Every structure is written in C-alpha cells, then in structure tokens.
Amino acid sequence: MDQRGRTPEVDWPARPDLSLALNRMGTFDWDLDSGRMHLDATALEVVALRPEEFDGTAAGLRERVLPSDETRLDRRVAQALADGRSHYGAYFRTSRPDGSTAWTHVQGHILRDPHGRAYRVIGILRDADHDPGEPGATGERDEGRRRMTGVVERTAAILAHARTVNDVTDILKDPDALGHLGAVSVMLGIVDGARVHLVAEGRLGSYVPEIEYTRIDARLPMSEAVRTLQPVFLASREEFQRRYPQLWPYIEPLSVRSGVYLPLIAQGRAIGALGLLYTRDGDFTDEERNVLVALGSGIAQSLQRAILFEQEHDLAEGLQRAMLPRRIPEVPGALIAVRYRAARMGRDIGGDWYDVIPLGEGRVGVMIGDVEGHDTDAAAVMGQLRIVLRAYILEGHTPGTAMARANAFLRDLATERFATCTYAELDLNTGTLLLVRAGHLDPVVRRGDGSCHRVRVAGGLPLGLPPGEPHGAAGGPHGPAGEPGPDAASRARPQDGPGSWPGLWSEAVPGYPVATLELHPGDTLLLCTDGLVDRPDGDPETGMRELLDAVRDGPLDVEELADVLCDLVGDSGGGDDMALLVLRRRGTPAPRGGGPLRQRLSPGDPQGPALARHLIRAAAAAWGAAERADEIELAADELMTNALVHTEGGGHVGMRLTAEGRIRVEVEDTSSALPRRREAGDWAVSGRGLMLVENLADAWGVEPRGGGKRVWCEFAIPHPPAEQHE
Structure with a gap:
C-alpha cells in the first residue's frame, strides 16, 4: 500500500465489478419466462454455492434459503410483480455448508414489456452479515416485527368469525394463517376431562394415532403446557429427545428442529394447547416468545367461544327435537x-x-x-x-x-x-x-x-x-x-x-x-x-x-x-x-253403494229414527251385509234411543265403511256422561241396550268428542262385493 493506504494494483477509478466484489456484492439476471437465472462469481460466493452446484435456475438458489424465510421472500417478489413495481428488496438467511447461517440482502430491478408484463429481473445479492447492528440491520428487525405482529392481527381477525371448533381448526391449518410464522406443522389439542384430545394437525402430515388422546399428567410437551399453564419452548432436536423421550420416536423421522407448545387459557384455566413445529435451529427471542404468547391468548378466546357456541347449539338442537x-x-x-x-x-x-x-x-x-x-x-x-x-x-x-x-x-x-x-x-x-x-x-x-x-x-x-x-x-x-x-x-x-x-x-x-x-x-x-x-x-x-x-x-x-x-x-x-x-x-277404494250416511236426530221427531233405520237397512244391503241387516238395524236403534232418552239436544247418527272393510254405526250426542253397561233384572224396563249392542256387534266403544261423545259399533261384512278403484 502507498502512503495514502491505497492498493497499488487497483486502477483509478476502480472498475464497477471490482467495487461490487470487494464489498461482497454479486449480480444476478433472472429470465421470468424461461426460469433461467445467472449468478456471477461473487453472487455464488455470497450464497455459498460452488459453480458446479448451481443448476442455473431460481430453484437452485432457493436450496440455500432457509425454509422459514423462503415463503416470505417468494411473497415479497410476487407482490412486487403483481403491484406493477419496478424494484423490490428483502433480507433473508442462507445456510452454509458447515451448518451456520448468514444474512443476505437482495435488490432487484424489474423489466416490463409495453403492456406492463414483467419478463426479467436484474439485481444484486449482497452479504448482509456485517450490516451495522444485528444481521439484516434494523430494517429486517422492523420487518420481522411487523410480519409477526401482522400474523397475530390477521389470525385474530379471521378467528373472530369462527363459530365452531372445526372453523378454528380449519383456520389454524390454513397455510395463509399461521404459515407466515414459518411453522411447518400446527397442532391443536382440546382438554377433554383428564385428557388432551388432538383435534387438528396440519401441513407436515405427521398425524400419529397413538398421541391423539393423551393424559394431562403424561410426559409430553402439550400435556405439560396444559398442566403448568406455561409455554414449552424447544430449541433443538437434542432437547426434544432429552426432555420428551416418549415423543422423540415420532419427531426423529421428521425435519423438525425446534418447536413451541402454548397453553390456551380462558378464564384462568387451560382449555387446550397449540403446538408449532419448525425446521429452524436455535432458541426463540424474547420478542418471538411475546408474539407467540399473544397469539395463543387470541386463539384461546376464539376456541372458548367456539366451544360455548357448540354447547349452546347442542342444547338448542336437543330442545328443538324434544319440542317437535x-x-x-x-x-x-x-x-x-x-x-x-x-x-x-x-x-x-x-x-x-x-x-x-x-x-x-x-x-x-x-x-x-x-x-x-x-x-x-x-x-x-x-x-x-x-x-x-x-x-x-x-x-x-x-x-x-x-x-x-x-x-x-x-x-x-x-x-x-x-x-x-x-x-x-x-x-x-x-x-x-x-x-x-x-x-x-x-x-x-x-x-x-x-x-x-x-x-x-x-x-x-x-x-x-x-x-x-x-x-x-x-x-x-x-x-x-x-x-x-x-x-x-x-x-x-x-x-x-x-x-x-x-x-x-x-x-x-x-x-x-x-x-x-x-x-x-x-x-x-x-x-x-x-x-x-x-x-x-x-x-x-x-x-x-x-x-x-x-x-x-x-x-x-x-x-x-x-x-x-x-x-x-x-x-x-x-x-x-x-x-x-x-x-x-293415495288412490283409495271408492265407497261401495254410495257415500257415508249421516242424519240428524232431533228430540220430539218420531220420524227421524224410523227414517234412519230404513236408510241403515238399505245401506247394509248395498254394502254386502244383507244377512246382518237386522242386527245392524237393531244395534243402531238402541244407540239412537239412548241418545234421545238420556241426553238433551238430540244428536247425529252415521254409518260408513271403514278402511278395514267393516260397517261402522256411530251416534253422537252433546252429553259428556259416558254410558255404562248394567245388569237388568227380570222385570226391569231398561238396562239391556248396551247388552244387545255388545252381543250383536263385532266391536263397540265410546269416544269423547269435545262437548259430547260418540258411541259406535262395527260389523264385519260376510260377502263384500268387488271394490271399485278411482
């Protein structure tokens, strides 16, 4: 170096490619139509890719991006393309061959055709690990804070419309809801007596029937969160294995490297627990813990509303069924x-x-x-x-x-x-x-x-x-x-x-x-x-x-x-x-010999019963019961006499065919006093009417009819004529 501290071999002024390389800033060129992507040597170095490892596509670059940041980065680019913007920028983390991570910043310029369609992105990949302050600088921290806070607010807004437990679980399994937190699996358990019932598991596909129902006193993270009313944070696979050996056989084959189990507390008691599993390593920051606890509180309130709604719905439905x-x-x-x-x-x-x-x-x-x-x-x-x-x-x-x-x-x-x-x-x-x-x-x-x-x-x-x-x-x-x-x-x-x-x-x-x-x-x-x-x-x-x-x-x-x-x-x-x-x-048989007979019985009208007897005999013959016409007429006469003698106001006599093919005689009157069968003495002048009816008819009975009653008797038809259908 000379007296001014300059490197002699560097020309004045420095070439642009040298300036970018010395500041660990590489360039990329991305053809959106074909999917091809070019990374220069410095860009490959920034993301720790050897030339032979890079396949020349955007997917090849994503292999180095942490899964928890990949979704956010894709969303940022897609939003810029959809909004018609010409530039975008974002921080993300990349994984190194030695297992460490590093912060990278990307800035892209979007080229569009005369119709506004984006067809190419030219930009810069920059090593952001040495930015002032924390990696990614304050902009990334602010972005992360806004992102996580936005997830809580957005999830709370969606959950406000949930009416049932199924609504809550559907929201939690939606990638657009809690997926923004970077979790690869979401589990929801509900307290059911002395057990925790796992009612939802989404995204990772790691449903395990053996842990669908677990006891609250079991040595499992979800049970512990319910039992202690405290969140359980797990920062590594080793911690999973050491603290919960019963759960480890189910976690070991998965790509899970950390997780959190949040108690869902409502009115001072745990009604369930929420589990989130991640592929990221490392402990959770204080800010992340606070956001997750706030998220658990909001989910708990929604879950309690859903449980109460279902209980009320079941009660209302049971009452409705009982009333109908x-x-x-x-x-x-x-x-x-x-x-x-x-x-x-x-x-x-x-x-x-x-x-x-x-x-x-x-x-x-x-x-x-x-x-x-x-x-x-x-x-x-x-x-x-x-x-x-x-x-x-x-x-x-x-x-x-x-x-x-x-x-x-x-x-x-x-x-x-x-x-x-x-x-x-x-x-x-x-x-x-x-x-x-x-x-x-x-x-x-x-x-x-x-x-x-x-x-x-x-x-x-x-x-x-x-x-x-x-x-x-x-x-x-x-x-x-x-x-x-x-x-x-x-x-x-x-x-x-x-x-x-x-x-x-x-x-x-x-x-x-x-x-x-x-x-x-x-x-x-x-x-x-x-x-x-x-x-x-x-x-x-x-x-x-x-x-x-x-x-x-x-x-x-x-x-x-x-x-x-x-x-x-x-x-x-x-x-x-x-x-x-x-x-x-339905199509029913037509009445044989005409419709049903019905006639008024008036006190003091001597012709009424006589006319009724005549009509009853004629109807019995027309309906195929001529052999029993005397019995039918006599039984009907006894019922009519009882109505006229023992009640006031008269009544009605009717005769019709029943659905069973019997002849039915009915006498209605306005008295609510029911007739009773009596044993008449040798010289008694009354008391034999119901005895006659009982002996003549195949069946008889009495029915209350509002302000009166109906006394009836039925007779089987010996030789019914062929039925005529309408």
Whole structure:
C-alpha cells in the first residue's frame, strides 16, 4: 500500500465489478419466462454455492434459503410483480455448508414489456452479515416485527368469525394463517376431562394415532403446557429427545428442529394447547416468545367461544327435537314427509313446528305453525302450543273450536308471543279436507294432473293476540291475517283461476272459519312456514311463485319433493327457521253403494229414527251385509234411543265403511256422561241396550268428542262385493 493506504494494483477509478466484489456484492439476471437465472462469481460466493452446484435456475438458489424465510421472500417478489413495481428488496438467511447461517440482502430491478408484463429481473445479492447492528440491520428487525405482529392481527381477525371448533381448526391449518410464522406443522389439542384430545394437525402430515388422546399428567410437551399453564419452548432436536423421550420416536423421522407448545387459557384455566413445529435451529427471542404468547391468548378466546357456541347449539338442537314430534306415524291411505331447518341467525332454534295426528277411522289431522322469535322461549311456547292443540283435536273438538281454544290458551300464558298456524283434517275415505287458518300462509295443493294452486283460506287472527289487535300486526307480508270481515265469504269462495281452488267453501265458525274442499286420490297438500318463501329482498311473493313452480315441477314422491323444496331455499333464505309438511293422498277404494250416511236426530221427531233405520237397512244391503241387516238395524236403534232418552239436544247418527272393510254405526250426542253397561233384572224396563249392542256387534266403544261423545259399533261384512278403484 502507498502512503495514502491505497492498493497499488487497483486502477483509478476502480472498475464497477471490482467495487461490487470487494464489498461482497454479486449480480444476478433472472429470465421470468424461461426460469433461467445467472449468478456471477461473487453472487455464488455470497450464497455459498460452488459453480458446479448451481443448476442455473431460481430453484437452485432457493436450496440455500432457509425454509422459514423462503415463503416470505417468494411473497415479497410476487407482490412486487403483481403491484406493477419496478424494484423490490428483502433480507433473508442462507445456510452454509458447515451448518451456520448468514444474512443476505437482495435488490432487484424489474423489466416490463409495453403492456406492463414483467419478463426479467436484474439485481444484486449482497452479504448482509456485517450490516451495522444485528444481521439484516434494523430494517429486517422492523420487518420481522411487523410480519409477526401482522400474523397475530390477521389470525385474530379471521378467528373472530369462527363459530365452531372445526372453523378454528380449519383456520389454524390454513397455510395463509399461521404459515407466515414459518411453522411447518400446527397442532391443536382440546382438554377433554383428564385428557388432551388432538383435534387438528396440519401441513407436515405427521398425524400419529397413538398421541391423539393423551393424559394431562403424561410426559409430553402439550400435556405439560396444559398442566403448568406455561409455554414449552424447544430449541433443538437434542432437547426434544432429552426432555420428551416418549415423543422423540415420532419427531426423529421428521425435519423438525425446534418447536413451541402454548397453553390456551380462558378464564384462568387451560382449555387446550397449540403446538408449532419448525425446521429452524436455535432458541426463540424474547420478542418471538411475546408474539407467540399473544397469539395463543387470541386463539384461546376464539376456541372458548367456539366451544360455548357448540354447547349452546347442542342444547338448542336437543330442545328443538324434544319440542317437535319424535316420529311421524304411518297413516294408511296417505304418504307424509316433514322437514325442519333451523335458522342461521340467533341460537339456531325457533318456534316453527309441524305435527301429524292419526284420528282413526281413516282420518288424519296435520298442522303447521310458527311462534314468533328464534330463541329457547319461542321453542318452549311452541312445544306447549303444539301439545295443547293436539290435545284439543284428540278430545274431538272441531277444527275451528280447537283453534279458538288454542288461541285462548296462548293468551292465558301471557308470554307476549303470538303464533300463526294452519290445521287440516282429512278424511281419507271420502277425500273431505277441513282447513282452518290462524294468520298463517295459505296452503298449496297440487292436483293429480300436475296443476298447482294456492288455496285462499279465510282465516282468523294469529294465536295469542288480544281481541281488537290490528290485522297487520302479525299477518306478516303474506297477506291479511286478521279476523274474517264482511268479505270472508267472498274470500272463502274464490273464482277459479290462478291462485284459487275450485269447489272451496267455508262454514261460518266464530273467530276461525273452517273451509272445506276435496282432496282427490293423487292430490298433494303442502303446508309450510314463511321461512320457505322469505327472501333477502323482502318480497315473499317472489318466494311463493318459486315455491309454486317447484311444487308443480317437483317429483311425485313426497320425500323427494320435500328435499327439492328445502334445496329451493338453500343459502338464499332470509335467515328464518322453516318447517314443511307434505301429504299425498293415495288412490283409495271408492265407497261401495254410495257415500257415508249421516242424519240428524232431533228430540220430539218420531220420524227421524224410523227414517234412519230404513236408510241403515238399505245401506247394509248395498254394502254386502244383507244377512246382518237386522242386527245392524237393531244395534243402531238402541244407540239412537239412548241418545234421545238420556241426553238433551238430540244428536247425529252415521254409518260408513271403514278402511278395514267393516260397517261402522256411530251416534253422537252433546252429553259428556259416558254410558255404562248394567245388569237388568227380570222385570226391569231398561238396562239391556248396551247388552244387545255388545252381543250383536263385532266391536263397540265410546269416544269423547269435545262437548259430547260418540258411541259406535262395527260389523264385519260376510260377502263384500268387488271394490271399485278411482
């Protein structure tokens, strides 16, 4: 060197390549289209690659980049290319042949064609191990701090939307979430009694069935984190082997060199543990430890919310199942399918319900309803209302009376909840369908020929509303739900056409009019709650049109049709719960010799019983029971006499064929006093009526019927004629 300290062999001014080489700065040229990469001699020296080791591709350079930094470096380059920038820079660590690591800085200039497409990168690779301060200087530390803090914030934001434990585990296994921390494997364990249940393991593929369930007192890092409520940091493979020999056989074949197990603490107790495994060597810095502990705290809060949500969901689902019928009975002559779907809002529980009530003698009652609200109170009110309405119907009350009593019951509960409901009672022998509606959606009927109609049924107020409540208060967007006004008759007898049902008529019942129509064999009745027709845009008519189209074009099978209608809502529903009931009348035998007989019995009318006896004898002969006509007539006469003598107000006598092919005689009266069989003395003038009935008939019995009773007897037909099918 001369007096000025200069190296004599270096020309003045120094050449650029010499300046770069003396400062351990190499150059690279990267063709993005072909993937080729050129590194000059100094660049190869910076990343500790011999010329024969480098294959001339970007992948060949990545072999020297630490895996924990490779993802971050790729993301930095990809972001610069996508954002249209002309430059980028980043620090990363490279591995040396002796096992040590060194910091390197890369700076690239991006070349783009006239259309802005990047096709080439020319840049510099610089040895950053001797930068002032720590390797990578403060910029790298700041970048690392921002990166890790960003991971915590981003993961916390994503976890805020997790509702279930599966949501939490899916997020933790996502490479875009915790993968930014450089972990090659993520494990989540949940405390289950005295054990830790491993519920998630992602990325590394090191699932081990033997450690899926482990005891909290086991000598394992996850168990120790739960037991001590302290994180467990493992800085080397030797530490894994020394501290946890039980775990070492599963770690040894993996590329894992360090790890951390964080206790997930909520309300002062461990609810689980999070394990992160790394391929990096060395202990964790204080800053890394603080960030990881903060991450564990955020995950713990999300996990606790998810566990509580699932517990509440299971409770709500169990309550909903308990409130709804446990099974749907089979009804001869009908095919019935039901569906219930919980709301996607609130507590996944609501007040929608359905029910099927076999009434015997070929009759069945079906109902659908909706109690206001989506909470446990709504479900509890629903259960009470469903049961009480079912009880009123089984007591024998007419549909209108049963609905009126249910209305009074709900008002007496003082719940401040109202409910809408539709009840239909179908006689499968005749097809007669009685309908009563309390502020609910109109039923839909699909005929056997495929035509579909919305049945406009005159209805009363929703159940539970005090008298005088404005009609719009609970009618919802589906039309008037108020009490029948002057136009009730016109609404009960709509003109034929779209949205109407020919032949519908209504009987004036105070409060809740009962409409009657005929359901032919092959016709389908559909009852549903508004969750099936509500749409996010708030237009229920759109939903109703879609429903009618789906019913019209849907399959004949009731189960398949119910599935199609549920799929119709999909994710487009308005967030309400939904109940659906589909009933299809099968093709049944036509009544032999005409329809059922029914006649009024009035006190003081001597011709009534005589005419009834004549009709009963004629019907018995027409139905193939001429040999037993005397027995049938005598038994019927005894029942009619009892009704006229022992009750006030008269009654009705009826005769029909049952589904089992028997002749059934029924006498109804308004007395709730049940008849009792007595032993009559030799000179007694009464007490032999029921004895005669018992000896003449094949079966007899008594049924309470609302404000009265029904006494019946049945006779087998000796030689039934051939059945005629519709």
